[in-house]
Each structure stands twice: as structure tokens, then as C-alpha cells.
Amino acid sequence: MRSAHTVEQVRAAEGALLAELPAGTLMDRAAAGLAAAVVDLLGGAYGRRVLLLLGSGDNGGDAAFAGARLARRGCAVEAVLLGSSVHEAGLAALRAAGGRVVPGGSSGESGPRSRPDVVVDGIVGIGGRPGLRPEAVAELERHRGVPVVSVDVPSGVSVDDGRLVGPHVTADLTVTFGTHKVCHLVDPAAAACGAVELVDLGLRLPPVDVVALQAADVSSLLRTPGDTDHKYTRGVVGLRTGTAYSGAGLLSLAGAASGLAGMVRYAGPDEVADLVRAARPDVVVGAGRVQAWVVGSGGGDAAGEDLATALADEVPVVVDADGLRHLPEELPAGTVLTPHAGELARMLGVDRAAVEGAQLEHARRAADRWGAVCLLKGRRSLVVAPDGRAAVTSTGVPWLATAGAGDVLAGLVGALLATGLDAFDAAAVGSWLHGAAATLASAGGPITAPEVASAIPEAVRRLP
Numbered sequence: 001m002r003s004a005h006t007v008e009q010v011r012a013a014e015g016a017l018l019a020e021l022p023a024g025t026l027m028d029r030a031a032a033g034l035a036a037a038v039v040d041l042l043g044g045a046y047g048r049r050v051l052l053l054l055g056s057g058d059n060g061g062d063a064a065f066a067g068a069r070l071a072r073r074g075c076a077v078e079a080v081l082l083g084s085s086v087h088e089a090g091l092a093a094l095r096a097a098g099g100r101v102v103p104g105g106s107s108g109e110s111g112p113r114s115r116p117d118v119v120v121d122g123i124v125g126i127g128g129r130p131g132l133r134p135e136a137v138a139e140l141e142r143h144r145g146v147p148v149v150s151v152d153v154p155s156g157v158s159v160d161d162g163r164l165v166g167p168h169v170t171a172d173l174t175v176t177f178g179t180h181k182v183c184h185l186v187d188p189a190a191a192a193c194g195a196v197e198l199v200d201l202g203l204r205l206p207p208v209d210v211v212a213l214q215a216a217d218v219s220s221l222l223r224t225p226g227d228t229d230h231k232y233t234r235g236v237v238g239l240r241t242g243t244a245y246s247g248a249g250l251l252s253l254a255g256a257a258s259g260l261a262g263m264v265r266y267a268g269p270d271e272v273a274d275l276v277r278a279a280r281p282d283v284v285v286g287a288g289r290v291q292a293w294v295v296g297s298g299g300g301d302a303a304g305e306d307l308a309t310a311l312a313d314e315v316p317v318v319v320d321a322d323g324l325r326h327l328p329e330e331l332p333a334g335t336v337l338t339p340h341a342g343e344l345a346r347m348l349g350v351d352r353a354a355v356e357g358a359q360l361e362h363a364r365r366a367a368d369r370w371g372a373v374c375l376l377k378g379r380r381s382l383v384v385a386p387d388g389r390a391a392v393t394s395t396g397v398p399w400l401a402t403a404g405a406g407d408v409l410a411g412l413v414g415a416l417l418a419t420g421l422d423a424f425d426a427a428a429v430g431s432w433l434h435g436a437a438a439t440l441a442s443a444g445g446p447i448t449a450p451e452v453a454s455a456i457p458e459a460v461r462r463l464p
């Protein structure tokens with residue numbers, strides 16, 4: 001499991017370790033990992049040109065000490081000082097190793113002589129305020145097109161919630177220390193990190209609020225049938241979907257009928273039921289006992305009634321699409337809401353752009369407001385529990401942004417709920433498998449929602 005900690009948690013863990021270790025040990029570990037990552041990126045050290053952008057804090061210190069290591073390995077290292085002060089020990093080490101300070105701004109005679117092979121962003125780390133100063137923006141602009149390695153975090157992003165406020169660095173690689181920070185996992189900041197590499201510092205860290213499941217976590221959460229299981233003990237998922245738009249109903253069925261639950265029931269209107277019979281002989285048509293319901297996908301105006309009927313059964317419910325317009329004041333624990341940014345914006349009475357810019361915050365507001373799990377769909381879908389715990393989905397491909405993919409997801413999450421997973425795990429595992437199935441189906445090319453549903457069993461087979 002990839003875990004992200006808050007700045008406060010990192011500071012506390014760092015403080016405890018600093019008290020036990022000789023001065024400079026942690027920064028030395030950080031700088032060694034950073035220098036190694038830069039060499040990996042460059043494919044070597046000797047003769048490579050490295051430009052360091054140094055701010056006034058320890059983030060600049062990390063970059064300067066890494067620069068000293070790179071200079072000793074034969075890199076030509078130059079540094080532009082962008083802070084109100086500089087990490088003196090780091091700068092002294094850099095100079096002693098042959099690195100030199102050059103002025104920023106327009107390239108004069110004493111400025112950097114040639115285009116660097118890599119820019120190392122040591123402007124600010126976890127002590128930075130969101131946004132960048134104009135000199136930093138100008139310096140970054142000057143080296144546009146050169147690969148950027150950010151130290152700890154891309155400078156300028158909002159570290160603890162993944163928001164982007166004002167200018168920020170967009171990195172190709174971010175080398176972080178001790179643990180992931182929220183901005184490495186949560187969009188939109190996560191998209192500014194590029195690849196993220198974690199350097200272990202030996203910090204002793206507390207339990208976390210934000211995680212990203214990995215394949216092994218999904219594998220251990222998934223309920224696989226045992227010898228004595230039959231279809232009812234494996235769980236029955238029911239769908240009241242497609243009441244207005246039968247296509248969405250069929251897609252939610254395709255997600256639900258991916259083999260994870262023991263049985264799928266369809267309880268929609270007769271004309272859609274006829275289509276279901278023709279398309280899916282494995283689906284049982286007609287209402288009956290279920291362990292979880294899926295409502296809302298393609299529900300249109302009937303979604304409110306579908307939701308009320310499903311809630312009356314007192315089993316967990318997935319509420320998707322049109323169902324989200326009919327939420328009661330309170331929902332039972334065990335409900336999963338699956339909005340995209342536009343739907344969440346409407347639910348909370350805010351602009352879509354506000355949701356997209358602060359995804360974790362808004363998903364938490366909805367989870368808290370309705371006492372339900374909120375699965376906010378996006379490039380990195382977020383699953384948030386009413387107590388604030390969050391799981392970020394790191395699987396998937398941009399091709400997954402396609403009509404009907406959300407209906408498949410709702411059905412899949414319903415099937416997982418029916419197998420007995422709690423709402424948070426069902427949403428997190430479902431979202432992970434949905435992304436993994438999309439990646440498999442895509443193989444680099446375009447995909448359709450039915451193909452994503454068809455690839456779910458293969459995504460499960462490939463789990464460790």
C-alpha cells in the first residue's frame with residue numbers, strides 16, 4: 001500500500017529521528033537518494049549539465065548536497081539562488097565539489113552557458129506556501145523543455161490536500177523522502193509530480209488517512225469463493241438501473257456480472273427487462289432478496305423512486321448518476337455515492353471547477369454531509385469515507401474517460417458490496433479493478449465501456 005502523510009506527521013517523525021541521529025544524517029540520506037535518481041534519469045553522470053534551483057529552506061539544502069554529489073561524479077553543476085537566503089552548509093559543499101552559483105534571469109556572460117540536461121527544483125518543499133515567486137516562474141520558463149526533477153514536492157503545489165493554487169513546478173520526476181505526501185497521490189497536484197520515487201529515511205510514521213492501494217492490497221481484500229460457497233453465500237447484487245436509458249442499465253449489469261458476486265438480479269421496467277433477458281442469460285430478472293443494490297445509472301426521473309425502493313431493503317446501496325439528484329437528508333452507513341466532478345458540484349452547490357481544483361476536500365465534504373462513502377471519479381478517482389479516510393486510485397488510462405464507463409463501475413462496486421466488503425473497501429477495490437481492466441483492454445489504444453467490463457475477470461486473474 002502506498003501511504004501519504006501530512007506535513008505535520010512528517011515533521012513529528014523527523015523530529016524524533018533527528019534527536020537520535022548525528023546532525024545532517026537525514027539530509028545526507030535525502031541527498032544521496034536524490035543524486036542517484038538524477039543519475040538514473042540522465043543515464044549517467046560524467047559530463048552531464050545539471051542546473052539547481054535553490055530556495056531558502058532545507059529543500060534547497062537537499063538539492064545543494066545532491067548537487068555536490070553529482071559534481072563529484074563528473075556533472076557540471078550550476079545553481080541559481082531563488083530564496084531570501086540559502087542553505088549555507090549545502091552551498092559550501094556544492095562549491096567545494098566544484099559546483100558554482102550563477103545569476104538567474106537573462107543569460108549573460110556569467111549565466112549558465114549552455115542548456116542544462118536537467119533542472120533540479122529545490123525551490124521549496126514541505127515548508128513552502130502554495131504558489132511561486134515571479135523570479136522562480138521566470139527561471140522555470142527560461143528552461144522550458146528541459147526535464148525537471150522536483151525535490152520532495154513540485155514547488156508551489158499545496159502539499160497536504162493536492163490543490164494547485166497559483167504557479168507551480170510541473171515535474172517529470174519527483175523524488176520524495178520518508179513517505180508520500182498527499183500531493184503525490186491526489187489530483188490535480190499529483191499530475192504535476194510526474195513519476196514519484198520514494199527514498200527511505202527510516203522515519204517511524206503514524207497510521208495514515210490517505211492511501212493508494214497496490215495489486216497485493218486488492219488481492220488480499222477481494223473475497224474469493226471457498227469450496228463450500230454457493231451462489232447465495234457469495235452474494236447477490238441487484239440492479240434498479242436503466243429505467244430511462246436502457247443502455248446505461250445494460251452497462252451497469254455488465255459491470256455487476258463480471259463474476260465477482262454469486263448472482264446478479266435485474267429489477268427494472270419490463271421493456272428493459274426484455275433487453276436484459278436477450279443480452280444476459282446469466283442475469284436473473286425480477287425483484288428478490290439481494291445483499292446490495294445499484295441504482296441511478298440511466299435512471300432518469302425514476303431514479304428517486306428506485307433509490308427509495310432500494311433503501312427500504314436495508315442493504316448497502318450504490319447510488320450513481322441520476323440517483324445522486326434524489327439523495328435523502330441522511331443515508332445509511334454502507335451507501336456508496338459515485339459522482340463525477342460535475343455531479344459532486346451539483347450535490348454540494350458549488351462550481352465544477354472548485355471540485356476539480358480541490359478534489360479531496362469536496363469528496364470529504366460529501367462523505368461527511370451524507371454519512372456515506374464518496375467515490376469521486378476522475379483521472380485519479382478518490383474514495384473517501386465519512387471519517388475522512390481516503391484511497392486514491394492509481395490504475396487506469398486516459399482512454400477510460402469514455403461514455404458508460406461510470407455505469408460499469410457502479411455495477412462492479414455493487415457486486416463487491418454484495419460479496420460482503422464494506423463500503424469503503426468495495427469502492428476502493430472496485431475503482432482499482434475498473435482502472436486495471438481499462439488498462440488491460442486498452443493496450444495503448446481506445447476502449448469502450450463494454451470492453452472495460454469484459455476485461456474485469458482478466459484484471460482479477462492477474463492479481464498476485
Ligand SMILES: NC(=O)C1=CN([C@@H]2O[C@H](COP(=O)(O)OP(=O)(O)OC[C@H]3O[C@@H](n4cnc5c(N)ncnc54)[C@H](OP(=O)(O)O)[C@@H]3O)[C@@H](O)[C@H]2O)[C@@H](O)CC1
Pocket residue numbers: 010011014026027030055056057058059060062083084085123124125126127128129130131132133151152153156177178201
Ligand atoms: N522532514 C523531513 O523528514 C526531511 C526534510 N527534508 C527536506 O526539508 C524540506 C523542508 O524544509 P524547510 O522546512 O526548511 O522548508 P522549505 O520547504 O525548504 O522552505 C521553506 C522556506 O521557503 C520560503 N518559502 C515559502 N514558500 C515559498 C514560496 N511559495 N516561494 C518561495 N519561497 C517560499 C520561506 O522562506 P523565505 O524565503 O520566505 O524566507 C520558507 O521558510 C523538505 O521538503 C525536504 O526537502 C530532508 O532534508 C530530509 C528530512
Ligand SMILES: [K+]
Pocket residue numbers: 059121122123124125150151152153154155
Ligand atoms: K521542490
